[in-house]
Amino acid sequence: MVKRAMTIKLPKIGMRSIKTLIGIFLAILISNILKFDSPLYATLAVFFCMQSSIIESSEMAIKRSLGTTIGGIFSLIYLLLMPENIYMIPFGILGIIYLCNLIDKRDMISTAGVVFLIISFRINAGKNFDTVAYVIDRLLATFVGIIIAIFVNYYIKPPNPFEKLNELNIEMIEFINKNVSEEENFRKAKNLEEYRLKIHEFRNIIEFYHKEINSKRHNLDIKYYMRHLTLFRTAYSHIFILNAKKEDMSIDIKQYHIENLMNIKEELNKVSCD
Incomplete structure (x- = not known):
């Protein structure tokens, strides 16, 4: 051995x-x-x-x-x-x-x-x-x-607290890409609570940006991330409802949430690729 x-x-x-x-x-x-x-x-x-x-x-x-x-x-x-x-x-x-x-x-x-x-x-x-x-x-x-x-x-190499913002942005886009599909039978998304906590951290960093003395020095497009925050929150609401009410939900309502998620997914991937 x-x-x-x-x-x-x-x-x-x-x-x-x-x-x-x-x-x-x-x-x-x-x-x-x-x-x-x-x-x-x-x-x-x-x-x-x-x-x-x-x-x-x-x-x-x-x-x-x-x-x-x-x-x-x-x-x-x-x-x-x-x-x-x-x-x-x-x-x-x-x-x-x-x-x-x-x-x-x-x-x-x-x-x-x-x-x-x-x-x-x-x-x-x-x-x-x-x-x-x-x-x-x-x-x-x-x-x-x-x-x-x-x-x-x-x-001396000023700290950049906003590097984490980009990491979270990529992780949450990957989460949506992985869990949102056009399939009629929506699969229950895993690690939704972890995704919610990342949204909370994402929001805190954006709020911190407006206080940070050195923020302009990092050339950060804060509006880009603020728009993503809105999309991440909306996606969370749709996924949460689908996870909780999937069995008792009509096909039309289920399709409504899935279509909204697909639109969010498309917008996130479009913006991230630009």
Whole structure:
């Protein structure tokens, strides 16, 4: 008996991972040039702000900027008024949670809380230090990291979140081509729920297009995909009805749904071939 060798397929290193590496390297380098006490805060900012799209990076940058500012202010108040009483730190966290809820910025609680705890416990700080300078150093390092992440993500092979849109478009056209025919006896379509979920994902990417800062750079014909979304949704409705009511449906009604599906199939294939 011949034994087959086991092959292990290693995952590829994606561009986002490479850009994160570059960003963290730059954060360490610039932190040393600017003589920050530690590159920790700049590198953390790069790590969290390096997202899969420009708009996501920008949104994360805003969250971390505001969250860092809130956490920094609370930690500064604590270090100036009662630096030796660590039992007041939980009340600082309570204040951060209350303030973020008050201004309807609940998504900043975690960032502000982490910054407050790190600074308040004086991570990597010596016994004698300038409180104000210490807090400012941490805040500046974070903002430097945010700027680096945005810069690297925008200028080094900008992410294209719309590649998935074309993949889904092809997959759903194939689904319709496979399941829609002129046969009188309509076969129950399989994987209809999977097709529905793909429509949902397709729609989300189209909605995302209108928010993405870098969308025009990808030269995407969004109207083409919006038209396909309408066709995919309509096809789903016809297939769903045929699947559910096939046995109790009159020949005329069944033919009506099949003819509509055939028209959708023809239009999709015509447009995709143009």
